[in-house]
Amino acid sequence: MKTILIPTDFSENAGDALAYAIDLIGREKALVHIVNVSDPAILAADESISNDAEKLLQLKESRQSLEALEVFSKARFGTGSESHIRIVTHLVGGAIAPMIRSLAKELDVDLIIMGTQGVQHDFVEKRLGTVSTTIFKNAPCPVILVPRAYVFKPISNILFATNLNHSDPYALWKATELIKPHIGVVRCLHVVEKPEDKHDRHLEEFAKYMIEHSPSIQTIFTIEVNEQVEAAITEYADTYSVELIIMHKSKHPLWERLLKSGHTKNMASQIKVPLLVMNEEKE
Numbered sequence: 374m375k376t377i378l379i380p381t382d383f384s385e386n387a388g389d390a391l392a393y394a395i396d397l398i399g400r401e402k403a404l405v406h407i408v409n410v411s412d413p414a415i416l417a418a419d420e421s422i423s424n425d426a427e428k429l430l431q432l433k434e435s436r437q438s439l440e441a442l443e444v445f446s447k448a449r450f451g452t453g454s455e456s457h458i459r460i461v462t463h464l465v466g467g468a469i470a471p472m473i474r475s476l477a478k479e480l481d482v483d484l485i486i487m488g489t490q491g492v493q494h495d496f497v498e499k500r501l502g503t504v505s506t507t508i509f510k511n512a513p514c515p516v517i518l519v520p521r522a523y524v525f526k527p528i529s530n531i532l533f534a535t536n537l538n539h540s541d542p543y544a545l546w547k548a549t550e551l552i553k554p555h556i557g558v559v560r561c562l563h564v565v566e567k568p569e570d571k572h573d574r575h576l577e578e579f580a581k582y583m584i585e586h587s588p589s590i591q592t593i594f595t596i597e598v599n600e601q602v603e604a605a606i607t608e609y610a611d612t613y614s615v616e617l618i619i620m621h622k623s624k625h626p627l628w629e630r631l632l633k634s635g636h637t638k639n640m641a642s643q644i645k646v647p648l649l650v651m652n653e654e655k656e
Contacts, residue, residue, distance in 0.1 A: 375551070378482040380473050381409050382461075386488035386521045389444075393647065394486045396525035398458060401556050404462045406480055407442055408473065409435055412651065413466035435464055435605065470507040478513050484551050485509075489518040489641060506638050509650045515551060518648045529557035530577045530615040531589075534606055535634050537563065541613060542586035544621040544651045549588045551649070552617065558588040560613060563604045564597050571596050589620050600605040603639045621651040 381387040406511035412485035439462040489505040509516040537542050580594035620637050
């Protein structure tokens with residue numbers, strides 16, 4: 374049974390993430406934790422001698438929204454052993470990103486699913502990042518970012534962006550386990566800056582290794598020449614109508630070079646389809 378955490382601010386974007394999660398789970402068993410992180414001052418409002426009317430209202434609305442989600446859960450999935458999805462809600466206080474990280478570790482979640490603006494990010498957000506990018510960069514587990522207004526589509530085409538990390542086959546296997554029962558053609562994509570880089574003999578060896586160890590029935594390895602990694606990934610995703618992009622974050626020096634240039638964060642700010650970031654817990 375998967376354990377999934379979904380942060381929510383009760384926005385439409387957060388609702389998109391919840392709807393996506395439910396469709397992704399399908400008939401698999403899952404425990405879904407929906408978490409709203411509020412200002413600690415708001416949570417303390419009902420215990421304060423000098424109650425703040427505005428904070429009390431925000432607290433009441435948050436509790437009512439979470440209660441509505443619980444009612445929805447029971448109505449749709451039932452209760453007890455016959456329910457394949459169980460939803461638990463949490464109202465906590467603190468800074469959003471650290472609290473989500475802390476809860477993910479405490480609850481031992483397998484996956485975080487959250488909404489992001491995607492291509493609708495403005496210029497400042499793309500340059501400086503958002504709450505969603507802060508969360509996925511520090512999460513102790515994989516994170517799926519769902520772009521605003523995205524409607525779930527059965528996953529039949531998966532794009533796995535690789536930078537020749539030795540642990541990529543494992544990351545790909547783990548990713549396919551997380552999205553079960555959905556599985557499709559896996560399209561491994563490696564982007565090089567110069568045409569001559571395509572002829573590196575190590576590329577052929579790595580491509581063969583990835584294909585041989587892929588969990589998919591059909592795996593395709595493609596090398597694209599483009600100085601802009603994000604542009605190459607986006608164009609490839611559009612061309613093959615992929616339903617999920619996977620990027621693997623790790624401590625390998627090759628990936629450190631990639632991450633320092635901000636490719637994963639940049640992709641998060643321009644995705645049109647969900648992005649699964651395969652985080653590794655930091656020591």
